[in-house]
Each structure stands twice: as C-alpha cells, then as structure tokens.
Amino acid sequence: MSLKEQLKEDLKDAMRAKDLVKRDSIRAINTMIKQVEVDERKDLNDEDILKLIQKGIKQREEAAVQYKDANREDLESKELEQVEVFRSYLPKQLSDEELENAMKEIITEVGASSVKDMGKVMGVATKKFAGVADGKRINEMVKKLLA
Numbered sequence: 461m462s463l464k465e466q467l468k469e470d471l472k473d474a475m476r477a478k479d480l481v482k483r484d485s486i487r488a489i490n491t492m493i494k495q496v497e498v499d500e501r502k503d504l505n506d507e508d509i510l511k512l513i514q515k516g517i518k519q520r521e522e523a524a525v526q527y528k529d530a531n532r533e534d535l536e537s538k539e540l541e542q543v544e545v546f547r548s549y550l551p552k553q554l555s556d557e558e559l560e561n562a563m564k565e566i567i568t569e570v571g572a573s574s575v576k577d578m579g580k581v582m583g584v585a586t587k588k589f590a591g592v593a594d595g596k597r598i599n600e601m602v603k604k605l606l607a
Contacts, residue, residue: 462506463506463509463510463549464493464504464509466549467486467489467490467493467549470482470486471483471486471487471490474486481538481541481542481545482545484542485541485542485545485546486545488516488542489509489512489513489516489546489549492512492515492516493509493512496508496512507590507591510549510550510551510590510591511590511591513546513549513550514550514591514594516546517543517546517547517550520539520540520542520543520546521539521540521543523535523539524536524539524540524543527539550591550592551591551592552592553592553593553594554589554592554593556597556601559589559593559597559598559601560601560605562585562588562589563581563585563598563601563602563605564605566581566584566585566588567581567602567605567606569584570584572606573606574606575603575606575607577606578602578603578606581602581606582598582599582602585598585602586598
C-alpha cells in the first residue's frame with residue numbers, strides 16, 4: 461500500500477474515531493501533497509511524500525517554539541501533537557548509537573579528517589540516511605566526530 465493510500469485510510473479511521481488531532485494532521489499532510497502536485501504537475505511518490513512530512517515536522521517544531529516564547533501553551537501543545545502524528549508516517553529513526561557508528565563508517569569511507577571535510581561527509585550521509593535520520597542530527601553528529 462502506498463503512503464497516499466495509507467493516509468487516505470487513516471483519515472477515514474480518524475474521522476470515524478473522532479480523533480481530531482490525527483484527522484487535522486493527515487489533512488495537513490494531504491494539503492501539502494496536493495499543493496506540490498498542482499504546482500509541479502506531477503504525482504508524488506512515497507519518497508517525495510516522506511520529504512514533505514519531514515518538512516512539515518520541522519515547520520511545526522519551529523512554530524511550537526514560537527508559541528512557547530509567546531506563552532501560548534495551548535497552541536504549542538497542538539503543534540507538538542501534530543508532530544507526533546507526522547512522525548508516525550516516517551520510517552523508524554536511527555538511534556544515536558546507530559547513527560554514530562554509521563557516521564564513523566562514512567567518515568573513514570570518504571577519508572575525512574577535520575571539520576573542513578564536513579561537506580563530503582554530509583553529502584554522502586544525507587543521501588544514505590534520508591528519512592531515517594534528521595539532517596540536523598546528522599550535522600551535529602558529524603561535527604562531534606570530526607572535532
């Protein structure tokens with residue numbers, strides 16, 4: 461079952477269960493998908509949809525921080541609840557230990573020895589770990605290992 465079909469089924473289930481957070485989150489994902497499909501006149505595959513979901517997570521996390529700064533806990537919690545629903549559609553994320561071990565392999569593979577070689581490592585790592593590790597986590601791990 462494709463991710464689009466899964467979203468459609470989950471939306472129906474959320475509406476039947478009157479789960480407003482899940483319903484609204486899935487509708488937001490579907491809106492992002494439709495927007496890109498209309499703008500670019502192409503059907504998105506599962507990989508493209510996963511990238512959109514990651515982008516949506518990042519947007520909602522940033523919004524939650526802004527709401528927290530503005531003392532709007534109600535809106536902050538709503539954003540964080542949506543983040544959890546979005547994350548449920550991503551593949552299982554690598555643990556810090558798994559990511560560190562994999563990054564060490566990539567560093568030796570590309571022959572990186574200092575922070576100056578970070579670009580080489582990041583290029584390989586972001587392609588290899590698309591969907592299973594956030595770019596920010598990858599970046600922090602590379603900095604830690606090359607420092």
